[in-house]
Amino acid sequence: MSNAYDHIGIENRWRKHWEDTALFRAKNPGEPGFDPKAPKFYVLDMFPYPSGSGLHVGHAVGYIGTDVVARKKRMEGCNVLHPMGWDAFGLPAEQYAIATGKNPRETNAVNTSNYRRQLKLIGLSYDWSREVDTSDPRYYRWTQWIFKRLFERGLAYQAEVPVWWCEELKTVLANEEVINGRSERGNHPCVRRPLKQWMLRITAYAERLLEDLDSIDWPESIKAQQREWIGKSAGAEVTFRVQGVPANAAELVVFTTRPDTLWGATFMVVAPEHALLKHVPASHRAAVDAYVAQAASKSELERTDLAKEKTGVFTGLYAHNPAFDAGDARGRIPIWTADYVMAGYGTGAIMAVPGHDERDFEFARKFDLPVLEVVRPPEGEKGLADGVCFAGDGTAVNSGPIDGLATPQAKARAIELLAARGVGKARTTYKLRDWLFSRQRYWGEPFPLVHLADGRIVPVDDDALPVELPRMDDFKPSGDGSAPLARAKDWLATTWRGEPARRDTDTMPGWAGSCWYWLRFMDPTNVREPWSRDAEGYWGPVDLYVGGAAHAVMHLLYARFWHKVLYDVGLVHTKEPFQRLFNQGMLTAFAYQDATGRLVPNADVEDRDNRFYRKGAGDELTQFVTKMAKSLGNVVNPDDIVREHGADTLRIYELFMGPLADSKPWNTRDISGSRRFVERVWRAIVDPDTSDPVRPHLAVDQATPELSGDALLLEKELHRAIRRVDDSFASLNFNTAIAALMSFVNEASKRPTALTRSQAERLVLVLSPFAPHVAEELWSRFGHARSLAYEAWPSVDPRYLEDDTLEIPVQVLGKLRGKIVVGKTAPESEIVAAAKAAVPTWLEGKTIVKTIVVPAKLVNFVVR
RNA sequence: GCGGACGUGGCGAAAUUGGCAGACGCGCGAGACUUAGGAUCUCGUGGAGCAAUCCGUGGGGGUUCGAGUCCCCCCGUCCGCACCA
Incomplete structure (x- = not known):
């Protein structure tokens, strides 16, 4: 047995062992050996589109994170569902096939097998028997079925x-x-x-998609984006009568969130696509047609780019504002068409209240239309009197029956009045299409x-x-x-x-296959139904779903929509598919440009004392942080890192960089620290200069009931470390878990013979989710025949988290001036006396006005 | 413009939730062992100062015995959305 840390040999051996024994295969309800009493945990990655360029180290961050969770949950006795598959249909796959002159079926097969190889290479504990491919007829049969x-x-x-x-x-x-x-x-x-x-x-589900966001544990930012996208807004529908058009076109309905400003509507605007424009009088026909044609030819880009300057034409038509009696001349208002009104939102028509809407105000000023004040701003805020539009809440004025009402009441009263006369009603609209x-x-x-x-x-x-x-x-x-x-x-x-x-000759969009894949993973080979009731009833919902924030709206909204439909059909038992969502941060990388701003691939860059030069030419380059992309020449391939440093080191490094949720720059230079840590663990247990499987003092369990001295100290350190590892799972900041393990290993290395076998074994178990290969190797060197993957997770004993004595900082006026060591149970008087004695020079000639003692934390003297 | 996240050493980052700022690691410096080291080990490493000490968490105010953490204002970075009536 060679005793040098040989990452290639170790990782190959365990990768093969896991595969040969199907160690991570999860059993379904009903299968022999399935334990129905064990709690379930479903931890899912957003499955990838397998691109032709393969995985880079940035893609791996989230997968490593979920793998750590999956491995720990297994050790905690859960039935863990942790699958992987391929989002293989869609435009990018097709474009890649076209670009390479092949059929997507073939390129997909090549790409997925490369992805699978890479994922296995970094030691991810997926249950590969559940692999799905959305472009496989056995899968999309059920996409079609849904x-x-x-x-x-x-x-x-x-x-x-x-x-x-x-x-x-x-x-x-x-x-x-x-x-x-x-x-x-x-x-x-x-x-x-x-x-x-x-x-x-999907609009039929808008309200439920919005409401149920409150029931799930998702990042607030994603919920906010979905709420924004659904875009609920409450208001009213108001019917205006259009004069001089056929009866069937005489009702112009608008949506407004401010029915209280009806009395201030001085014109109307319809979208260029609005049906009313068919009835434009001959006198204005040419101008309107020209405007409509112009609007249609504009791309959305131009329409928004030109947003600064409003455009529009008068249609020659007039409407009657229902706030006023039929004969009242004040009610006669012109109808314009303008592209600042969107055809697809509300009714595609608005009542324009220039006094209290920025856009209408701008339009009215440009075309010299009247502006009325119908909302008086609250004290101290600027309004029409100051020459600016006021769009906030205030008090209704010049509005007949609602005068004097505050905006919220004025809205409600206006709706009542309109409803009573049959010309309006409350209505809610959504931006969601x-x-x-x-x-x-x-x-x-x-x-x-x-x-x-x-x-x-x-x-x-x-x-x-x-x-x-x-x-x-x-x-x-x-x-x-x-x-x-x-x-x-x-x-x-x-x-x-x-x-x-x-x-039908159309095909579904790339999103279709990802709208239900988490369900197929529960029962992937079922040929009679998309999944069995038993499987879904046990595994659903996904407990932890990890992926990039890029999918905040599309995939996650579509998936929720399908899931709710399936819920209504009775095929799933939860309203939401993903109980907890976690967004891993993007892994960025350094990139370099020369003086002219041209990109220089990282391979051509030389680092001399933290300044950067082009290899060969030698000109100095500027370093910047950006996303990893082939075009930037800064992609790091996990194959290279695994070959050179090992999968365990790669995993440790990616986790140690920072919290899983944060974006952080990859820096190959920093990997050495993670490698050193793995080697230090190795040497703490294995003596590289001998051929013993483990160091002699670890070979047998000494079975000492009472720990003392360094062994006791290490025991305390170990419990503290395990506690910190446990804590790191709440917010997936595994960087702190690794740091805790590093500290422990540093302490253990300083006391080479003090470490007990039990401590060493627990260290290996706690390390195993992060660095599974080396952990398995060490575990087997301890003589265990079985993998550690299902061994019980070491527990923390609070007895070992406390010391008999405490070191307490002593402050004077809030500044650290000294430290004292006192017994854990020392009375306050003793602590204060010791504290006074610790900072004599700071108290000399002063009066202690107040003494603050925070038990076990600090002492602070306020002096004068 | 609106919404969200964030700003801590040369770098990646810690900080029982208001209580010793900078844990852990990279880099850097010194030393040990070596024929050698881009291996390993030990020590040091926020800034200023000979020192006592002072200053330090984007900037400015505030609350408090005490603020990276809470409140107000401002600056900057990133990510969404963007004429949604």
Whole structure:
């Protein structure tokens, strides 16, 4: 037995052992050996899209964190579900395949096996028997099956909607995939186009998606983002009568959050897409048409960029403000159209109250429209009297029946008045829109629907699922917006219950597969149903879900939506899928640029005394911290780190850098400290100069009941360390756990023969979630035949956390002036006397006005 | 503009929740052992000062015997959202 710390040999051996023995395979209810009395713990990572470039060390941070949790939970006696799989469908996978000239099926297979290899390489204890791949027909059969449940409940529908079309990608994109008029992926320009699309009625769940946020343990920032995205706003709907148009178009309904300002509405604005514009009088037809055309041609980017300067035209139409009697001339107000009013929100039309809305105010000033004051600001705040718009709460004025009311009451009263006259009612709106769910792309789940000759669209029968994605050699987008699947002629023609039918040629978006994968992990090989009731009843919900904050809105909102639908269908027993969500911070890295601002790959940089120079040329470079990206030349590959330093060292380093939630920069230089720690543990137990499995004094249990001297000291240190390790799991700041273990090992190393076998074994157990390979190796060297993965987690005995004597700081006027050592049970008088004696020079010639004694903490003298 | 997170040594970071600021590690300095060391071990390392001591948690105020921690104002960084009526 070689006794040098050989990370490659050790890690290979244990990686193989775990795999050969399927050590981390979790048993389901009903399986032989399943222990129904053990508590369950479901710890889940956001599964990755397996990209062609493989994992970098930044991706691993979260996976290592969840692995530590999973390993500790097993040792605490939980049945742990800790699975991994692949989010393999979607645009990036398809684009990668196109770029490499291969079929996504093949590139996906290569990429996933590389990912799997890398994840195993860093010692992650996944139950690989539960691996799923969203692009596998055995998986997407059930994605389609769930879609059918949505379809049956009226939550999936087709609509001709203006959608984002990306010319470069030849596909439609959802609102949230378009940022400032450009595609989120690839940054290509996008335009709006009306197209017939599949939509999911997520808006029907808006209220519940909002409400149930209160019941889950998620970061406040993510909840805030979801609330913002759902965008609930309470107000009223008010009907204005439009004059001089056909009766069926004469009602112009607006949504407002400020019904109390109705008396101050001096004009109206409709979105350029609004149906009322069909009825513009001939005198204004040309101007309006020109404006509408101009607005349509603008990308969203231009529309927002030009936000500074409002545009719009008068339609020639007038409406009557229902605040005033029919004959009252004050009620006659002009209707404009302007692109600052959005077609998709509220009713696409507003009543403009320039006195109390910034946007209306700006518009009124530009086009010289009247501005009325109907809300008096509270004392001390600026309002129209000072030439500025006042949008806050105040007191109603110039508003007839609601004059004198404070804004909240004025709102309520205004709604009552409108309702009584049948021209308005309370209404709540949401910013959330229905989810655009179809893509004219190849690499996604086909819709489980067929089109019949008479135009009906019907779902295919459950037993005909999956509708398999046909193999196509040319699956590139067509360019005219039609889907690639339209070219799969043999596939397209089918039958439905004997009738000729044509398949739907759209595919689902990349998000579909990730909307329920945590459920499939519970029962991944079930061929009769997506998961069994027993499995879901036991494992659900996910106890801890870890991933990047980037998915704050889309994935997490969509997943919650599907889960709630499944709850309504009776297929899951919880309203929410993820009880606790945790966002790991991004791992950043240094990058370098030269004097001209050009990036220099890290491989070409030389560090001389913390200044940085280009290798060869020698010019000085500027270092900065940024995300890890291939384009920045600063990607660190875990394969290299594992080969050179070991997986255990990599894990320790990534955890030791800082709290899991924080962003922090990778610095290869710092790894050595983690490696030194692992080696120090090794040497504390193994003597590298001998061939003994462990040091002689650790070979047998001395079984000393009474510890004393250094052994007692180490026992106390060990309990303190374990306590700190335990504490670190609350907020996943494992950096403090590692620091505690380092301190203990430092103390133990100073007293090479004092460490007892029991202490050494407990050290190994506590270390094992963080550095599992070396821990297993040491455990087996102690002579244990079985893996430590299911050994009991060492407990903390409070007796060892306290000392008989305490060192207490002594302050004078709040400043540290001395220290005293007193017995744990010393009376206050004794402590004060000792404290006085400890700081004589600071008390000399002074009067002690007050003495503050915080038990076991400090003494503070206030002197004069 | 709105919402969220954050700001502590040369660097990554600690700090029982109001009680010894800088644990632990990197780097750096000195030394030991070595034919050698980019190995290992020991000691030192916030700043100023010969020292006693003083100053120090983005800046400025405040509460308190005592503030990194609580309150008010400001500055800066990062991440969302952004004409949502």
